[in-house]
Amino acid sequence: MQNRRLLALPLVAGAAALALSGCATSSASGDASGDGTVRIVASTNVYGSIAQEIGGDDVEVTSILDDPSQDPHSFESSAKTQLAVSKADLLIENGGGYDDFMTTLAKASNTTADTINVVELSGLDQGGDAEFNEHVFYDYPTMVKLVADLEQRLTKLDSAHADTFERNAKTLTTKLDDLESQTAAAKEKVDGEEVSYTEPVPGYLFDAMGLDNVTPEAFAEAIEEGDDVPPAALNDTLKLFTGKQVRLLAVNEQTSSPETEQVQKAAEQADIPVVGVTETLPKGEDYVSWQQANIDEITGALAK
Known part of the structure; x- marks a missing residue:
């Protein structure tokens, strides 16, 4: 089922886009700000948490939806979120119609940063007549795939810290495997x-x-x-x-x-x-x- 309420509300992006039209766009260099920090923007703190755990102190993560008291179906953009996207080296979105505001933000900021679409990464959406459940963040095998993908992308963006990313990804994967074992039991x-x-x-x-x-x-x-x-x-x-x-x-x-x-x-x-x-x-x-x-x-x- 597609969570249309999350993506259908109008974004307050027009004014933000005008205000940020002079901002430099991000590149895939892993050094958009010139300080050597890889900047990641995730649509929710679910993906932001995973990115932070792998990147550690070598990444700066912004999660657009991160308030547990917030109705995730009532999102409106701001100049702050638009600015974060414009400076990002990597974007993470759920996909599947869940957070299409990420596409809107990316287009408005003219970013060239790569985007991880987790639904596409999952391989769970096989099409057909059945409604697709886009809440793939409750699927642990998909999260294992996300960890592996993030490790590879962060290594490409910042090869100097490849060992850190590999170590952190391995630790997190072990924890995810344990969650899978618990559900199997x-x-x-x-x-x-x-x-x-x-x-x-x-x-x-x-x-x-x-x-x-x-x-x-x-x-x-x-x-x-x-x-x-x-x-x-x-x-x-x-x-x-x-x-x-x-x-x-x-x-x-x-x-x-x-x-x-x-x-x-x-x-x-x-x-x-x-x-x-x-x-x-x-x-x-x-x-x-x-x-x-x-x-x-x-x-x-x-x-x-």
Whole structure:
């Protein structure tokens, strides 16, 4: 499903583009500022965290969406974000229609920096009639691919610190492999258990754990697109909880609507665990600690 609310809101880029029209564009030299620091701009702090962990002190990372209290579907650009993009040596976007504001910012700044499109890197979007879940940051094999790609690109931009990038990438990959091992172990215990979510944010994590999401597609799609939920889809979703048909409900903590509140209330009244998920990192967390908390909360809820 394409998260159109995140990308469809108008960017406040016109004035910013005019203000920055005299700014120098970035190059792929890894030294856009002349101080030897590789500058990376990521669409969200999810990707910013991964880039920082690999680059360490030898990179400067700007995450455009980095406020855990911010609705990630309500982004507006500013002169500050436009300036960061104009000076970047490398851009990281989710892709898949999730953060098209990155393309708008890049065009407005005339940057020549390379862009990592994580959806394209993942290889998960096979086309076809099924709606694609663009929340690939919940897919650990994709994050392993991203780490490898970042290591190669940073080495090309700053070969003097290649050993650091390689060491940091290896350490992070080991941690990601551990997350994969945990989901595989969980699958042996909960494979086939039926669950629900308000939006497909944790879909790839559910799949890795063998969980069967039974949320009516019309409900989740309407919530994700910011549309009115068809009455029949809402009724069918509520029945999952009144009939105690699912083991847990995952709720996107960064968005809310009367329908999601109604569904959450129904789950709580039925004593079905409600698990909160997010699209950006909570304050003080890095990617691995964030996902570890997600795994722990889901497995804990299923153990009840």
